Amino acid sequence: MKIAVCVKEVPDATARKRIDAETKRLDRSGEGALNAFDANAVEEALRLKAATVEGEVEGEVVVVSMGPERALNSLRKALAMGADRAVLVADDGAAGSDLVATSAVLAKALEREQPDLVLFGQQSSDSDGAVLWAAVAERLRWPVISQVAELTLDGGSLTGKRQTEFGYDVIRAPLPAVVAVADSINEPRYPSLKGIMGAKSKPQETLSLADLGVDAGSAGGQGSRTEVLALSDPPSRGDTQKIEDDGTGAEKIVAFLAERRLI
């Protein structure tokens, strides 16, 4: 069983995120970190690897990412958690890739790895994106299941249970498949000291677009089909009122609702 986990480096949660007015791209110059939602996908991969007994063949968990070269620092967190190997597509020509371009590059990297299962976390914390898996699955022509809160493997197929707006779904798909996990699926482990020490010596490969056979026109700004035109401040909500409850708080809420004709 070979599991690939697609992960992303995002600006550290403690840093104030901003979009560079000049390049109109997210300012990624500060500290980076592994996207927190990706840790759930790494955890699930490690759990599945441990639960799978395949004769003599050892399972493998490989993290796959696209980003600047220094993103390897963030990928090491996944290695410290227990992933076996990291593959990073780092190429100046890939900077500024939108969904179409990113999915094209990742699909090439995944085709090279030939995993049985590809896992994604539930969203990226920087772009609020929660869509990439479906585009990657389409390029691989594999089935996709998203928002999975419970995942079980059964021979050549997997079953995912997920919450929806209306209740829950149980969906089954044959392997190979792409699954995006919800962050409720597990509690990611903290890397142990031994894991952190060992992460640096695990295989970490950096690939260029050329290594993957991706032509320059399919990645980065050239390969993208969307553009950022302008940035502005969000509209303010207008006046806010705040009162201390002196025993008449409930009455005052009723009066406010009545004034706004909400009751």
Add this chain to the structure above:
Amino acid sequence: MSILVFLEHHGDELQKGSLAVLSKAAGLGAGDVAGVVIGSGVERLAAQAGAHGAATVYVTEDARLEAPLPQPRVDAIAQLVAEKGIETILFAQSILAADIASGLAARLEAGLNWQLTDLAAGGNGLVGKQSALGDSVVVDVGWTSTPRIGLFRAGAFDPSEQAAAGTVEHFEVQLQEHSLAAEMVEQAHAEESGPSIEEADVIVAGGRGLGEPEKFALVEELAKVLGGAVAATRAVVDAGWYPYSAQVGQTGKSVSPTLYVACGISGAIQHKVGMQSSKTIVAINKDPNAPIFEFADFGVVGDLHQILPKLTEALQARKS
């Protein structure tokens, strides 16, 4: 310019969010607007689309399209786009719609912009407003080629009635092998005691400030008297106090009811992004420095265990 809106349905209803996007598209005056309904036994839903601005409603019915899975719908929409020369495909955010939009983007090599809160003519045809970085910045986004794909944030706007022909046109879909690989084994619908939070006009939400799970009864009673739905923060869902289906926020649902009453909710960014587009926000919290008071229209600093029962009682008295 032609625009196609994906019309998601659940049971006998087209979803409010889909109809809102449809009426928005019709209001642009930017060309032909059509809707597409995909499923099994769904033709009767077309009339609702006509009433919200669809000149044409494409309908495809196939037993293999009954389960709400994204990949066969990518086949159906991609086929329509090619046959009809559609330039723009719009979706209202949902678990299903997001996966269709993304799969379709890869299939058509089309640009996808998400978290849209508005759309207008301009640029290379259309310009979207995208709320980004936890709603701290509004980004004007465009598409550099057609087809364009847009995914609107839930509750970005309300549906409006716009009479249009709503002419039904059936089409047959060629489904691809990989699109049929995933299979719905079981589908369960949660027992709903009130309106679902995405469709509700009034939402009463509870957070950690309730103190213990049993205190959700206070929230439920208030929701009942207001005719609203109950929502919860991530913290209390994680703690097992309330089901995930009620979770509002970055990792839950985005809602924009007419009235949102936040009880014992601090208003952390995680929650804020899911509810700040509510028309009116009322907050009750004992911490005067809680961030929720920065964006609540009416905030009460106090003990919700005192205030909520009184509020429910006062509203009940007013009703009867």
